[in-house]
Amino acid sequence: MSAAILPLCCHCGKTPRRGLHDGFRLRGKLICHGCESLLSQAEQNSLDYLEFMGTIRSLVGRSGRFWRENVW
C-alpha cells in the first residue's frame, strides 16, 4: 500500500481521522473537525478562541471581514 499524502490541520497540525472530509477548508487549508468543534464551543475572547483567530488571520491575511462572512 503506497503512502497517501494526508492533509494536516493548519491549526493543530494533526491529520484528521477522516482525512480530507473531516473539517472544512479555508483558502485551501484544512481545519479539522476537532478544531472546528473546539472553536464552536470556545467563549469569545477565550484563549482557544484567540488562538484560532490567529490561525485564521494567518490564512486570510488582514481582511478580518473574510472569516466573518465565509467561515460562520
Ligand SMILES: [Zn+2]
Ligand atoms: Zn485541528
